[in-house]
Amino acid sequence: MRVCVVGTGYVGLVTGACLAKVGHQVQCVDVRPEVVEAINAGRSPIVEPGLDDILKAGVAEGHFRASLSLQEGMEGAEIVLVAVGTPTTKGDIDLRYVREAAEGIGRTLAGSSAYRVVTVKSTVVPGTTDGLVRTSLETTSGRKAGQFGLCMNPEFLREGCAVEDFLEPDRIVIGQWDERSGDTLAKMYSPFSCPVVRTGLRNAELIKYTANALLASMISFSNQIAMICESLDGVDVDEVFTGVHLDRRLSPVVDGRRVHPGLLAYLKAGAGYGGSCFPKDVLALRQFAQECGVPAPLLEAVMAVNRSRASHLADLVEEPLGGAEGKKVAVLGLTFKPFTDDLRESPALAAVEELLRRGAVVRAYDPEVPPGRTDPHLPSGLELFPNAIDAVREAQAVVLATAWPEFLGLDWGAVCAAMPRPVIVDGRNALKEVQWPHGALYRPIGRRTEV
Numbered sequence: 001m002r003v004c005v006v007g008t009g010y011v012g013l014v015t016g017a018c019l020a021k022v023g024h025q026v027q028c029v030d031v032r033p034e035v036v037e038a039i040n041a042g043r044s045p046i047v048e049p050g051l052d053d054i055l056k057a058g059v060a061e062g063h064f065r066a067s068l069s070l071q072e073g074m075e076g077a078e079i080v081l082v083a084v085g086t087p088t089t090k091g092d093i094d095l096r097y098v099r100e101a102a103e104g105i106g107r108t109l110a111g112s113s114a115y116r117v118v119t120v121k122s123t124v125v126p127g128t129t130d131g132l133v134r135t136s137l138e139t140t141s142g143r144k145a146g147q148f149g150l151c152m153n154p155e156f157l158r159e160g161c162a163v164e165d166f167l168e169p170d171r172i173v174i175g176q177w178d179e180r181s182g183d184t185l186a187k188m189y190s191p192f193s194c195p196v197v198r199t200g201l202r203n204a205e206l207i208k209y210t211a212n213a214l215l216a217s218m219i220s221f222s223n224q225i226a227m228i229c230e231s232l233d234g235v236d237v238d239e240v241f242t243g244v245h246l247d248r249r250l251s252p253v254v255d256g257r258r259v260h261p262g263l264l265a266y267l268k269a270g271a272g273y274g275g276s277c278f279p280k281d282v283l284a285l286r287q288f289a290q291e292c293g294v295p296a297p298l299l300e301a302v303m304a305v306n307r308s309r310a311s312h313l314a315d316l317v318e319e320p321l322g323g324a325e326g327k328k329v330a331v332l333g334l335t336f337k338p339f340t341d342d343l344r345e346s347p348a349l350a351a352v353e354e355l356l357r358r359g360a361v362v363r364a365y366d367p368e369v370p371p372g373r374t375d376p377h378l379p380s381g382l383e384l385f386p387n388a389i390d391a392v393r394e395a396q397a398v399v400l401a402t403a404w405p406e407f408l409g410l411d412w413g414a415v416c417a418a419m420p421r422p423v424i425v426d427g428r429n430a431l432k433e434v435q436w437p438h439g440a441l442y443r444p445i446g447r448r449t450e451v
């Protein structure tokens with residue numbers, strides 16, 4: 001099938017390249033000339049394992065190309081996927097780009113009588129697809145929904161394994177305006193074998209928010225329990241959750257063997273959630289609930305617990321040092337999770353900012369954030385180092401903020417030797433197996449430690 005993808009951000013690019021890989025003819029459209037040029041030269045403008053290869057192959061085989069022109073991109077396309085950003089502006093979801101894309105698509109629809117299915121992939125609050133999107137399409141095209149198709153098809157791609165998540169999906173959700181719309185989109189997904197949920201547009205929109213809010217809630221729930229654990233003697237949050245995880249309803253026994261679902265990774269205490277989705281989606285859902293006149297104390301609490309993680313990490317540093325003012329603190333890991341270079345809403349950066357605010361001298365190392373990297377998310381005053389040992393040299397405390405595997409394998413004896421009186425705050429509870437040298441103070445999350 002011919003497919004047009006509007007927006008070559010993270011979701012659009014991965015979706016487009018993967019659809020080309022399974023045999024569709026894909027045209028991506030973007031307003032950024034440098035991105036269009038890179039794609040057509042077979043280069044991925046974003047870092048994502050496996051993406052470069054499938055993108056290169058798609059371009060070389062003529063299945064995948066990018067264009068600056070929506071008209072050109074939509075040429076012959078049966079499906080038009082809207083994958084533009086939905087940022088948060090002043091706490092509210094900003095639908096400007098979705099509206100602009102819908103208006104542009106509508107103008108193009110006006111020029112032909114072909115049946116095309118406009119599909120929203122961007123994360124939007126319930127009512128957006130059959131409201132703002134449909135109205136914009138109808139007004140600019142002069143046609144009614146039904147004369148063109150309309151679907152809402154959320155994405156569930158995790159950064160770092162987005163290609164794998166797309167090619168081996170656990171489910172495909174198709175929210176449809178009518179049967180014909182859904183049937184056409186289902187045809188695009190026919191190369192994939194997984195359950196397909198055919199439902200209404202608003203259900204599809206809410207499925208995405210509910211899925212992410214649930215995962216974020218599990219993280220905040222774990223951190224709430226961690227705070228209780230820290231107030232008690234002889235309690236360790238990881239041991240508590242080991243006991244909880246072994247409930248067969250959480251980790252079933254199949255053919256006599258215990259299965260450990262990926263979901264359990266979110267029932268773990270740490271530095272909190274971040275990234276481009278969870279914080280934005282929980283906030284948007286809370287705002288949406290408010291607009292519906294529905295109190296959302298649970299979502300409020302999920303966000304409040306997450307916000308408190310940065311100051312909690314700073315407290316763990318500050319207590320043994322007797323204050324943070326003028327103290328050198330090394331932070332290991334800056335990205336919002338390992339295996340990505342993404343710094344958006346990173347809990348590690350929230351901790352850095354809090355430490356800087358308290359007057360600490362903060363130095364950091366992250367494998368994806370070399371000295372000299374410029375990024376608007378990096379706070380001024382943060383000094384970047386090319387390796388962990390240089391970052392920790394002469395530091396009074398070190399904070400493990402993102403659990404990159406190389407930190408687990410660090411020579412912690414050498415790290416401690418490079419510090420006058422080592423204090424190690426383990427924001428990810430990833431270093432519990434380390435044999436700490438005499439005199440080192442190890443402070444994990446969710447276990448009381450004397451200072």
Ligand code: UDX
Pocket residue numbers: 155156157158159160212215219264265266267268270272273274275276277278336337
């Ligand atoms: C998420 C959803 O998982 C995906 O389905 C959705 O469509 C997009 O948003 P992503 O933001 O890439 O994907 O990250 P994910 O791996 O789910 O992690 C989100 C946050 O949870 C990160 O801050 C991460 O550090 C945190 N997290 C994740 C944990 O704290 N513990 C974990 O075990 C896993």
